[in-house]
Amino acid sequence: MAADNSRGAMFRVIVPNQHSRVTNVELFFDLVFVFAVTQVSHTLLHHFTPLGAVHVTVLFLAVWWVWVYTAWVTNWLNPELTPVRVMLFLMMLGGLVLSTTIPTAFEGRGLWFAIAYAAMQIGRTAFWLFATPRHRTAVRHNAIRILTWLAISAVLWIAGGLSEDETRLWLWIAAVAWEYVSPAVRFWVPKLGFSSVEAWAVEGGHMAERCSLFVIIALGEAVVVNGATFAELDWTADNIMAFVSALVGAIAMWWVYFHKGAEAGSERISKSTESGRLARLAYTYLHTPIIAGIILTAVSDELVLKHPTGHSDVRTIVSTIGGPLVFLIGTILFKHAIRGFLQLSHGIGIMLLLLLWWFAAGLPPLWLSVATTVIMIIVAVWESVSLGADREEAKEH
Incomplete structure (x- = not known):
């Protein structure tokens, strides 16, 4: 054949x-x-x-x-x-x-x-x-x-x-x-x-799946770092909370990317008459900040697990806030490329993370991590509810 x-x-x-x-x-x-x-x-x-x-x-x-x-x-x-x-x-x-x-x-x-x-x-x-x-x-x-x-x-x-x-x-x-x-x-x-x-011209579904698998690789690295670091520590209430916060944060990132966006991207590029152009923008360029944000978050997880208390230093602030921030910037641009509009939930998440930066120096690393995780959960839930409501409204009409 x-x-x-x-x-x-x-x-x-x-x-x-x-x-x-x-x-x-x-x-x-x-x-x-x-x-x-x-x-x-x-x-x-x-x-x-x-x-x-x-x-x-x-x-x-x-x-x-x-x-x-x-x-x-x-x-x-x-x-x-x-x-x-x-x-x-x-x-x-x-x-x-x-x-x-x-x-x-x-x-x-x-x-x-x-x-x-x-x-x-x-x-x-x-x-x-x-x-x-x-x-x-x-x-x-x-x-x-x-x-x-x-x-x-x-x-x-x-x-x-x-x-x-x-x-x-x-x-x-x-x-x-x-x-x-x-x-x-x-x-x-x-x-x-x-x-x-x-x-x-590309086979769109394959390209979308390949890039989503690299997102899994990056998220897997974050999970492995979290588990390996936690295993080496003496377990205390603080680092147990940091461990849970890091895992929930990774789950929220997975949800933000995969629950709606990955499937929509695969469907959009599969039906596109200019699959190569869309693959260049959405999957070649705009996945760069998505992956970078996850890797930066993995660095934050290790820093927070090892030093959950005290004042947050520059490294902890940059990685703990910067990781989710870069990730959300990447995902909002990616979803704009495939849907044609900016996700309000992602925009609010970006603004909340920027606002958090003003107060970060006064927060212990643990609570800084918890705050960014809560913001990511808000983004994930907001998007799921809003897009679900839009779909139900479309069915009614």
Whole structure:
């Protein structure tokens, strides 16, 4: 059957009105990024300074970008075929090297990080180009454009890996900025011009499911950090409350993203005539703050569990309020992209978190955590009730 596939022998067979499933090998590939997310959160925890936060932001953006680009390619290619599986296994090798070097990427192993990242980005895209049949000119040109942009950023990554300190940081910031702007300018290159929206077309349900699974990875990291940290402590009333608050906060985040938004996003992109454009905005760009907010919250959970009493320091305030804040900013923009309107519940939640920031220094870490959890519960319940009421009203009419 693969040989009869007009899209190409190594491409997925797309059946109208049928959702392409996420394969076991894709889930296996994701395990590497469970480790990557853990490394990112732990690196931020141990280097929680302004400069350290900038370093970790650059590394996180690279981790997300290499994963989401792979999600695009496996949306097009068929991971059940041996060549595609081998490509993913090689990507896992690169991902393990990448993840292992995250804590020391701005120290002694920067070149290893850069080589692993550049090899993953260029190698996967070159494989996609190789797998695309010659008669699919638009898709091949799209791959060539992307490969051109990634080759230029690879030079910046490698140059940064060979440099030290501030020079490395600026080169890597330039590399990240170059890669993040490339989809927005549709990978324009001389002579070939811009990529067409048609060349970006994806199987929407699969893309939505892949990105929701990465949200699960990030939430799983928060739950694991909460449990592992709590297990090492002498249990007191304060850290028991902190443990419960962290878990309930993670559940509230899950509810805000999955209860209404994830399903609506999957349905919207599956029916969209411009699935590639929507996948670029809603799932490639706007999931970045969603994931970042969850990771920042995981850092907060560990800080609060270890020091639930006393005054909240800057690290605790930034992570405890900043995590849910960045998450809600990401989700309100994501849901706007798929629904066409801003969720009032999310907007109120954002304002409450900003208001809480004014009083945060006078609150113990435990009560700061409880306050942010209560705000997240309010957002989750409000959205569920309001959208449920809207649905009932629509049925009546």
